[in-house]
Amino acid sequence: MIDPKASADGNLGNKRIDLELIANMVESGSRVLDIGCGTGELLDLLVEQRHADGRGLELSQSGVNACVARGLPVVQGNADTDLSYYPDDGFDTVILSQTLQATQRPREVLHEMSRIGPRLIVSIPNFGHWRVRAHLALNGRMPETNALASSWYETANIHLCTLLDFTDLCDALGLKVEQCITLTNGKAKQSATRPGAWQNLTAEQAVFVLRRGAF
Amino acid sequence: MGNTDQTKDSEKNLQGIASVDLKNVGLRLDNGEVLDDVTLSYRTFGQLNKDKSNVVLICHALTLDQHAAGDNPLTGKPGWWSSLVGPGLPIDTDKFFVICQNVIGGCAGSTGPTSMKPDGSGVYGIDFPVLTIADMVRAQNLLLDHLDIPDLFCVIGGSMGGMQTLQWAAAHGDRVFSAIPIATAARHSSQNIAFHEVGRQAVLADPDFHAGAYHQHDARPRKGLAVARMAAHITYLSETALQRKFGRNLQDREAVTYGFEADFQIESYLRHQGMSFVERFDANSYLYITRAMDYFDIAADHGGSLAEAFKGTSTRFCVVSFSSDWLFPTSESVSLVRALNAAGANVSFVEIESDKGHDAFLLNEPEMYTTLNGFLRAAARDRGLS
Numbered sequence: 370m371i372d373p374k375a376s377a378d379g380n381l382g383n384k385r386i387d388l389e390l391i392a393n394m395v396e397s398g399s400r401v402l403d404i405g406c407g408t409g410e411l412l413d414l415l416v417e418q419r420h421a422d423g424r425g426l427e428l429s430q431s432g433v434n435a436c437v438a439r440g441l442p443v444v445q446g447n448a449d450t451d452l453s454y455y456p457d458d459g460f461d462t463v464i465l466s467q468t469l470q471a472t473q474r475p476r477e478v479l480h481e482m483s484r485i486g487p488r489l490i491v492s493i494p495n496f497g498h499w500r501v502r503a504h505l506a507l508n509g510r511m512p513e514t515n516a517l518a519s520s521w522y523e524t525a526n527i528h529l530c531t532l533l534d535f536t537d538l539c540d541a542l543g544l545k546v547e548q549c550i551t552l553t554n555g556k557a558k559q560s561a562t563r564p565g566a567w568q569n570l571t572a573e574q575a576v577f578v579l580r581r582g583a584f
Numbered sequence: 585m586g587n588t589d590q591t592k593d594s595e596k597n598l599q600g601i602a603s604v605d606l607k608n609v610g611l612r613l614d615n616g617e618v619l620d621d622v623t624l625s626y627r628t629f630g631q632l633n634k635d636k637s638n639v640v641l642i643c644h645a646l647t648l649d650q651h652a653a654g655d656n657p658l659t660g661k662p663g664w665w666s667s668l669v670g671p672g673l674p675i676d677t678d679k680f681f682v683i684c685q686n687v688i689g690g691c692a693g694s695t696g697p698t699s700m701k702p703d704g705s706g707v708y709g710i711d712f713p714v715l716t717i718a719d720m721v722r723a724q725n726l727l728l729d730h731l732d733i734p735d736l737f738c739v740i741g742g743s744m745g746g747m748q749t750l751q752w753a754a755a756h757g758d759r760v761f762s763a764i765p766i767a768t769a770a771r772h773s774s775q776n777i778a779f780h781e782v783g784r785q786a787v788l789a790d791p792d793f794h795a796g797a798y799h800q801h802d803a804r805p806r807k808g809l810a811v812a813r814m815a816a817h818i819t820y821l822s823e824t825a826l827q828r829k830f831g832r833n834l835q836d837r838e839a840v841t842y843g844f845e846a847d848f849q850i851e852s853y854l855r856h857q858g859m860s861f862v863e864r865f866d867a868n869s870y871l872y873i874t875r876a877m878d879y880f881d882i883a884a885d886h887g888g889s890l891a892e893a894f895k896g897t898s899t900r901f902c903v904v905s906f907s908s909d910w911l912f913p914t915s916e917s918v919s920l921v922r923a924l925n926a927a928g929a930n931v932s933f934v935e936i937e938s939d940k941g942h943d944a945f946l947l948n949e950p951e952m953y954t955t956l957n958g959f960l961r962a963a964a965r966d967r968g969l970s
Contacts, residue, residue, distance in 0.1 A: 422930075430935055437902065437932045438954040440962025444903075444921050444933035454922040 387466060387492045388414060390550055390557055390576050394490055395419050399461040402426065402485060404448050404478075405468030409436035416441065424460075426451060449473045452481035460486035467574075469493055470526040479542055489544065489579040495551075497531030497569040514573070532564040532575050539579055548578035601627050601650075601657065603693050609726055611688075614879075617713040621702055624727045625693025626650050626685035629669060630677035632733070638969055639733050640675055641724065642684040643741030643748035645946075646873055647813075647865055649692035652684040653677070658864070667948050674956040679969065680737065685727055687720040687748075689872040694723070697796075697868035708868075710796025715872055717744070717880045721751045728759070735759040737967055738960065742766040742945035743912065744873070747880050750920070753901070754882050754893040762963045764956065766904040767945040769916035770890050770923070771881035776911060779819050780874040783812030787867050796868055809867045810858030817857045822908035822941035826850060883923075890923035900930040902959040904952060906944040907937050932959055 392414040395401055399421055403412045406425030409432075415421040425443035427433045436443035448465070449472050463486040465478070470493060472478045482489050494517055495501075504512035511521040519526070530538075532549070539546055546563040551572035560568050564575065603625040611619040627650040632639065642652045642665065653669035655662060669675040669682060686694040689712070697712040728736070739752045739760055746768025753763040772780075787793060790808030794801045818826075830850040834840065837847065846852040883890040901924055905917035914935045924931040936951045938944040945952070964970045 424930065430937070434934050434936075434951060434955060437934050438958035440958045440965070442900065442930050442932045444925070444931055445935060446921075451922070454925050456926055456928055459928050 386555055386557065387552060387574065387576050390552075391464060391466060391490050391492065392419060394548075394576075394578060395421055395462055395464075397421070400424075400459070400486075401462045401464060402455070402460045403464045403466075404452070404482070405465060405471075406436060406441075406443055407432050409439055409441045409443065411464070411466060412436065412441050412443070413439065448478050452478065452485060455481075455485045457484055458486060462486055462488045462490060464490045466490070466492045466576075467494065470528050470530070472528065475528045475530075476538060476542070479538065479544065483542065483544060483579075483581040487581045489581075490576065491535075491579060492574060492576040493530065493532075493535055494526070494574045495532050495569065495572045496529040497533065498573050499570050500573075502570075532569045532572060533566075535575075535577070536563050539577070543582040544579040545582050546577060547580050550576045552576070600654075604727070604730055606726060606730060611719070611722060611726065613713050613719045613722075614716040615714050619688075619695065619713070622688060622695045622723060622726065623693065623699065624685055624688070624695070624723060624730075626683055626727060627652070627654070628684075629653055629682040630680050632681040633969075636733055637735075637737060637967060638680050639728075639736050640680045640682045640738045640740065641728075641736050641752075642669070642675070642682060643724075643739065643745035643752075644684060644687065645741070645743040645745050646816075646877065647861070647870070648745075649690065650684045650686045651692075652682070664946060668953070668956065674953055674960055675740070676960075679964065683727070683731075685724055687873065688723040689715045689720065689869060689876060691866035691869040696866070697872055698799075698866050707799050709799060710868060710871075712868065712872060715876045717747045717751050717876050718755060718885075720876065721748050721755065724748070724752075725756060725759070736761065737969065738762045738764065738963065740764040740766070740956075741768075743768055743942065744877055746912075747772075747877065750882060751880075753897060753899045754886075757894075757897050757899050760899045761967055762900045762902070762959075764902045764904065764959065765917075765920070766952075767906055767909050767912050767942055769912050770883060770893075770920050772878050773916070776819075777878045779815060779911075780878055782815050784871055784874060786811035786815070787871060790867075793867065796871075798867070804862065805867045806859075806862045809862045809865070809870060810855075812870060813861040813865075814854040814858040817854060819911045820941055820943045822910065822939055824908060824939040825941055828939075890920065891926035894924055894927040894929055897924075897927060897929050900963060901932065902955070903931065903933040904945075904955060905933075905935045906940070906942070906949075907935055908939045909942045909944065911942040 388411045397419050401421045401423045403425045406412045406427050412423050412425045415423040426446045433445045463482045469475050501512040549560040549564050551558050551568050552574045605623050607621050651663045652665040653663040671678045686692040688694050689696045691698050697708045739749045741749045746765035749763050749765040753760050787808040790805035792803040793805040833849040835849045835852040840847045882893045886892040903917050905914040921933040934955045
């Protein structure tokens with residue numbers, strides 16, 4: 370789903386620590402769709418460690434080919450246009466890691482995800498992080514940080530938001546925030562229930578577990 | 585081509601080149617007719633394991649045959665998929681028991697227009713019943729029954745072989761663990777039917793066709809069939825590949841001759857393709873098999889819904905297309921993949937970057953190699969084969 374540049378945006382050091390976190394949130398043996406699965410790092414964890422019935426959707430052809438070559442069931446497709454072809458409740462958990470901000474229509478993507486499965490795991494970079502705010506406030510330039518490493522003119526991240534912006538959208542879509550784990554300096558921290566002003570200021574990125582409510 | 589009798593325990597049936605005459609099998613065809621006796625010519629590679637769980641069925645394309653690997657006994661040339669089928673190759677004959685059967689309607693040994701009629705009144709010719717892809721697959725099911733093989737670890741094929749692969753999954757899914765349709769579609773497009781019609785009309789217009797009874801006149805519609813092949817051959821290549829290979833190069837001459845000789849290399853090449861094809865293929869078979877492809881439309885058999893055809897399938901799929909294939913373009917594979925997703929199927933889909941057109945599936949494409957290798961390795965692991 371994300372181009373190499375964009376996936377680099379989600380890097381903390383060399384390791385996507387959000388992937389380990391997410392893998393541990395998936396129930397063993399469950400049906401999982403990983404949207405924007407890149408070269409299959411997370412999907413491989415899910416299949417090998419969690420024995421999940423994992424499937425992937427990936428925009429870049431090179432990513433897809435790499436996944437299939439390592440034996441992962443992945444198809445080429447676009448989160449913005451191809452989720453509509455998946456059946457209602459085809460999966461137990463639908464994952465979108467570091468990809469929402471790169472989609473054309475994040476709201477529709479989340480809505481489609483919640484149709485495909487009752488449980489969503491979404492990880493996003495936090496545009497409300499103090500360093501981001503300071504960068505813009507003090508330098509008057511678009512922020513470039515660990516979690517957002519590309520220049521404004523070449524980043525694939527076209528729909529950035531803060532953690533609070535994100536939970537607002539979840540509310541609007543009837544998605545219940547069950548869990549929020551914030552990530553800062555490579556360290557994970559469980560937020561009480563959903564992020565507050567403090568987390569919105571201090572977290573570099575966050576992993577959300579969402580559950581579909583009654584529509 | 586050694587004929588063996590139909591005793592099931594004959595070791596010979598499971599090895600190498602074989603042909604079996606099945607009597608009174610009552611093969612019911614889509615057109616309503618029944619073929620009681622059918623001959624099925626096939627070839628096997630590797631060894632059947634004890635559980636009979638390692639069988640790979642290779643389905644061949646329009647003008648190919650059962651000689652996917654090894655040497656073709658008629659031409660002496662290596663089999664058409666030698667780069668993929670063999671010890672240590674993606675379709676690993678050290679691991680899998682591979683079967684490739686000449687389709688019915690073909691002309692490489694299986695029952696077809698060149699076969700004798702059951703009443704002994706001569707060859708079928710144009711009296712052979714019109715076939716469908718489903719009929720070909722039914723015949724392959726008969727072969728499996730005869731070989732006492734319960735199910736297939738994998739069905740794989742390109743082009744028309746891909747159609748058979750999809751038909752297997754849609755109609756006999758309980759016998760298919762995994763399916764790899766390559767450079768194919770779930771239906772023959774209008775443009776594809778159009779090209780086939782041009783080819784058939786060329787055959788029909790040849791005075792040597794004799795309404796399909798050319799055998800009785802000691803003749804063959806060579807010119808018509810050659811033209812059909814020339815037209816078809818263009819559809820197998822991409823414009824880029826043609827331009828790269830031939831450009832506007834002249835054939836053994838310094839300047840154009842202001843006549844209708846083969847001035848250009850591409851003309852000479854196509855003429856050669858046409859002329860060599862008629863030596864190895866029967867014109868009636870060409871009519872029948874192209875017709876079977878034209879009639880292919882899986883969705884139509886399921887109320888217009890392709891997803892319905894695969895609903896509840898437990899077969900895992902690996903769909904492969906090639907970027908420069910305009911005969912079976914990637915868009916056809918995308919439609920198929922969307923339908924498979926809607927059906928909740930386990931599906932992988934890879935489009936391979938290649939400028940070689942439809943023919944790419946027969947050529948040495950490293951990325952196809954790694955794709956098949958990865959998919960088959962994972963499938964074999966899940967099937968308990970490795």
